[in-house]
Amino acid sequence: LLAATASAAATARPAPAATLVLDNVYALHGPAMNLQASNFAPQGIGYDPVANELLFMLQGSKVIARANLQGQLVGLHTVPTFNHTTSIASDGTNYYFSDYTSNTAGFDLYSVAKAGGTATAISSETLAYGGTPIDVRDGLLYRTNVSTSYDYANLNQIRVSSLASPDTITSTINFGAGVSIWDFSVDAASDSIFVLGGPTNATLSRYNMQGQLQDSFGVPVANADGMTFANGKLYLYDWKNGNGASTLSVYSVNGLSGAVPEPATWAMMIGGLALAGGAMRRRASITLRAA
Numbered sequence: 001l002l003a004a005t006a007s008a009a010a011t012a013r014p015a016p017a018a019t020l021v022l023d024n025v026y027a028l029h030g031p032a033m034n035l036q037a038s039n040f041a042p043q044g045i046g047y048d049p050v051a052n053e054l055l056f057m058l059q060g061s062k063v064i065a066r067a068n069l070q071g072q073l074v075g076l077h078t079v080p081t082f083n084h085t086t087s088i089a090s091d092g093t094n095y096y097f098s099d100y101t102s103n104t105a106g107f108d109l110y111s112v113a114k115a116g117g118t119a120t121a122i123s124s125e126t127l128a129y130g131g132t133p134i135d136v137r138d139g140l141l142y143r144t145n146v147s148t149s150y151d152y153a154n155l156n157q158i159r160v161s162s163l164a165s166p167d168t169i170t171s172t173i174n175f176g177a178g179v180s181i182w183d184f185s186v187d188a189a190s191d192s193i194f195v196l197g198g199p200t201n202a203t204l205s206r207y208n209m210q211g212q213l214q215d216s217f218g219v220p221v222a223n224a225d226g227m228t229f230a231n232g233k234l235y236l237y238d239w240k241n242g243n244g245a246s247t248l249s250v251y252s253v254n255g256l257s258g259a260v261p262e263p264a265t266w267a268m269m270i271g272g273l274a275l276a277g278g279a280m281r282r283r284a285s286i287t288l289r290a291a
Helices: 002-012 263-290
Strands: 019-027 045-048 053-056 063-067 073-078 085-090 094-099 109-113 134-137 140-144 157-162 165-174 183-187 192-197 203-207 213-217 224-230 233-238 247-254
Touching: 045 233, 053 085, 085 134, 094 134, 134 183, 140 183, 192 224
Parallel strands: 045 085, 045 224, 183 224
Antiparallel strands: 019 247, 045 053, 053 063, 063 073, 085 094, 094 109, 134 140, 140 157, 157 165, 183 192, 192 203, 203 213, 224 233, 233 247
């Protein structure tokens, strides 16, 4: 009976609330992060888990801008002919992006190797409006339902598929009426999907992997255009036209359970443990010789 009661109490326990703490706000410089665009504001920020870099991909820039976690440009990856890119992600080997340059006359989801080469379509979808927001995590592709306007007003679903078979949808996460997904980022380890609604007077919320609202965050963002999650932090891209006018806000996310560090963070942790272990062995050797 005691065990059953404890089990019931554990089952009934609500999910812990997450909180955001602003770490810093960085000005973004250069046309790759501040470019004027048509139809709707440039949107696209993602994360490379191997290089531990942020990725920016703006409409009209025809480049993937690689930046460190403070938003400082470290390199460019050219993707010619793609004029209306709207979202960017990476699995550490390839970059993935959505594009609607040809509307219904062209494909909308592409992959290009980080090592170089030509971008190739990986999906048969051809959308009329503004290619879908996407995220790539742990071999899975996450993308919203099909957009029916340039303001993303109808985006309230996320479709899940394997990167090996992008158009075979294995599950759909429904968020319900009243949700408009301007961008999102997934952290399955903490059962979290961070959703940016906007773009003006933007909202920022956390849902579980079943689409149920967990937290609503009061974050002052005037022109939200993109967001990504990595290493327990949210990176929020606030776009404004003009060099240095756009900003990157970095928030620590506290209270998440089960969060797992990204591969780059694991590498740093393992390196630190190796150094600590080496120091311990040296100290032990010295002690033995002294004895």
